[in-house]
Amino acid sequence: MNQNLENIFKLESEEKYNEAYFQYKSLLNSNPINFEIWKYYYFFLWSMIEDVNGFFTIYNNEDLSKELNKELKFGLKNFENIPEFNFIAGYTITIFPYEFGDYIELEKYGKQLLFKASKLEPNNVLFKMVFFGSLENTNDEQKKEYNNLKSKVSKEILENYFGNGLLNKYYNQVFIRK
Template identity: 40%
Template sequence: MNESILLLEERNEFDKAFEAYQKLYSNQNLDFELWKHFFFFLWICIEDSPLEFQERIDISKELKEKFVEGKKNFSELAEFNFIAGYTVSIFPYEFGDYDDLENEGSKMILKATEIEPENIIYRMVYLGDLPNLDRKKYEEAVVSAKPIVLEKFNGIGFFNKYFRQVLARKV
């Protein structure tokens, strides 16, 4: 992944980061690492970027397009299902019909755990997403996943920062 774009994210330079992502995205064959960071950047912008920026780039349209591209090209990857499922389950209304997409997000998280059953991060998120939460199993997964989360998401940029904060409760 292009570290200079991640540095732009760190500095909240939304316009420059978006332009850099667009340029890189249009000049390459579809690459999962690029897709996931661009998709996640757009998702984070829903809450963190200025409204003027969101309206100018039509963030809703961009996010939905990247979601559809991701499903078309990466639906068999566990990490795609985790990222897309997680983001859709948090803000289903950003992707379309609330009920349908909330359900789809949960199914994607389940699919990630089925593809990689040994992945404790996916399992933790799946357990936390269940309607009848088993608190004990979930807390055990949180404890087991924390060091792995801190290692996996140790880089810069919105993607790593967000998952470090949310999954390991670290700033």
């Protein structure tokens, strides 16, 4: 893991979000097309909108939403064929579509990105589970598949999303299902 990202994760865990933001921006300025940095920054922005009660003061919610949308567009342009991009973007859009614009259209679009992630990386149990979980009308086979994936996802999360950082902590809290 990038030492600069580890430093940012430490700031996040200490709720020093303004400092973390400036370090993300500095890191992205020197590595603008680095997906690994981008995904953590994008998720950081998304988290600042939804989870932080006044600890992040650089943007108001309206400007923060604009920055998040700008980063989404950047990601769509530069990372559209990366499965994890489609997963993270699709997930964040389906959870809070109103942060990105037209609720109904973007909720559908988020589900399309989740589907694309699961097709680009068909063996990724997390991508599959979340895609099945996003479906409104599932058949018995899809419900069974979803339930079978839950136990496998925990193992994948523990192996791939460990340590500090808002994204890693979120994945461990939300996707490890019993």
